[in-house]
Amino acid sequence: MDHYVDLRVRPDPELIASHVMDVLFGRLHLTLAARRTGDIGASFPGVASGRTGLGDVLRLHGSAGALEALMETRWLAGLLDHVQAGDVAAVPPGASYRVVRRVQAKSSAERIRRRQMRRHGYDAAQARERVPDSVERTLALPYVRLRSASTGQIFRLFVDHGPLQAAPQPGSFSAYGLSPHATVPWF
Template sequence: MESYQEIRVLPDPEFGTELLMAALFAKLHRALGQHAAGKIGVSFPHYAKKPGNVIRLHSTTAMLNVLSQTSWLKGLNDHVDITEIRDVPAGAKHCCFSRVQVKSSAERLRRRSVKKGWLSEEEAPVHIPESKSQTTQLPFIQVKSLSTGESFRLFIRRGVLQPDPVEGAFGAYGLSAVATVPWF
């Protein structure tokens, strides 16, 4: 991960930052799957209670050039500012940005279990009590599944800072529970 490129969502009076970030992330998801599967990682330099308005792409200069030569940002060009490809600063730390899947409400789990035929309507409340509900305060991006068309929250966790990089593949969202990206 010697190189990076930043994409900043610009303020817009008609569209909120979260909506534009969701659109940007959806386009990035498609582009990574088509042009750079597993080879580009993402980070969020303003990560806090929200992911922020900047996505940083990390990879080799060659791979970032391959992605930038496609028209993956078509339709969002007026809403984002994209930097040139730059070298990662010397001495940068490293961390993982990973997806966290929350098993949300017990009611939703019951409905799914009944629909899939795993449990009957009578068994579901017994086997899936309210205590099975999970919540999280992690930052998220609202995304829409390309396969099912359903919207969901993609929760993102930033891992602990590490002095050395860890190699590995990135998922279709540019996230990994193992591979690190530079953090600076």
């Protein structure tokens, strides 16, 4: 994690930056899933506390070779009118570190009802009676909207930027570029 590249959403009066970020992050996910290397992390330096969006910058972290190999692929094709890709650069000295991880809410009423139906043999009416809509809670974290390749449904991928740390923690990253333990440089 000694290098990074910034991908900045270009201002456009006809497009909402968060929609472009959703598409950009979805493309990154597909590309990282195909690579299957776990050597590239992601962060969002423009994230602001109390906002639902992740800002207008997606920062990728990794070795110079891994980032250059990623940027040589055509994963940004069609997005370069809306996204400015920076050069691969060395992380500045004195950077802090933080874990950037996915957080999943386990509180969808429909999901809980389906589980009750599977596990306990309830029908839909019984499950609805046992699990009211009021059990749902949403997370107060920023997110991107992605479309599931398997179901076609749109879902929110919530992202938590952990506390700053003085030392890096090694590890691998998911196909989202996120990790529950590994850190990325923060500057």
